[in-house]
Amino acid sequence: MKIGILQTGHAPDELRPTTGDFADLFQRLLGGNGFNFVVYNVVDMEFPQAVSDCDGWLITGSKHGAYEDHAFIPPLETLIREIYAADLPLVGICFGHQIIAQALGGKVAKFDGGWAVGRQQYKINGTDYALNAWHQDQVITRPDDATVVGSNDFCTNAALVYGNRIFTVQPHPEFDTPVIDGLLKYRGPGNVPDAQLAQVRDDLDKPVDSPRLAAQIAQFFKERTLA
Template sequence: MHIGILQTGHAPDALRPTLGDYSDLFERLLGGHGFTFTTWNVVDMEFPDGPDAAEGWLITGSRHGAYEDHPFIPPLEELIRAIYDAGTPLVGICFGHQVIAQALGGKVEKFGGGWVVGRQTYNWSGDEIALNAWHQDQVVSLPDEARVLASNGGCANAAIAYGNKAYTVQAHPEFRDDFIEGLIEHRSDAVPPDLVDKARQNLGRDNANAVLADRIAAFLKTREVA
């Protein structure tokens, strides 16, 4: 199955030589599921011809805000709606989670409670799931077809399903602890020191990255939502 990765930002320069760019993280996360990948750097205005250019789509994270004035966001939202209308399976992570909601009629804004960084636990349909996160923005108003799958005290809309068309997650199942450690070193200047310290202390604890990889892969292949 051919998956199109829509890359909406780039990993910090200092991390890319050893850990890769965001698209590389997703290829590693979903490795072993029989996918092939093509990446379009939409953040650099590189877009596919349309929703039929891949059999499934994944939108990455970004340091940008979905509500900010960047030239790539309006055409990305148009592409999201075209993919959605075509019924091609669509996955969004962090910024991807947010911009899909925004494109379909929801609202994204900075969370009043501030930053969410490092290992977080979520109530996911009654189960406790731990994932790494790194964000300040959140989906605060849901589109009509959205159904919340996961939440916690710091993020009410942490995972969303849109029927069997789209599956989105605020946290980062593609971020291993080495990437979180790199973000602490190279992209945490705006994060309160106590949150940085807590994220550092949680390095090495278990997480559900593999669980989410299986769920994302299952959704792309079968449209099953879990």
């Protein structure tokens, strides 16, 4: 099965030599499932020729806001609607979760409650998960076609499904300890409150459930269902 990764942002320059770019994180996360990956740097205006170029699609995270004025956002929203109309499986993570909701009629905004960074607790599809997060923006209003399957007290619309076509989550299953540690150093200061960054550092060595969510994503691509 060929999965097209739509890369909507890049990892910090300081991290890329050791962790790779955002698309590399997903290839490691979903490795071993028989997928072949093709990466499209849509943030740099590199788009696929047609939605039929791949059997399924995944949209990565980004430092950009879905509501911001960037050249890649309108064509990406068009592509999302084309993928949905073509009935191909689509997965979105963080920014991907948000831009899919926005493209299909929802609303994304900067959350008044501040940031979620580092290890967070969620209930997704009836199961408890500890997952890393890094966001202030949220899906404030979900599209009519979306059903909530994951949330916590901070993020009501933390995971959404759109029938058997789309599965999106706000947290980052692809972010492991080195990535979070790097973000603390290179993207946290001046953005996230210092006390919150300190708490994330204290939790860096605690386990997360990324492999379990990766299995859910792989199953959605293959079977169009969640376990």
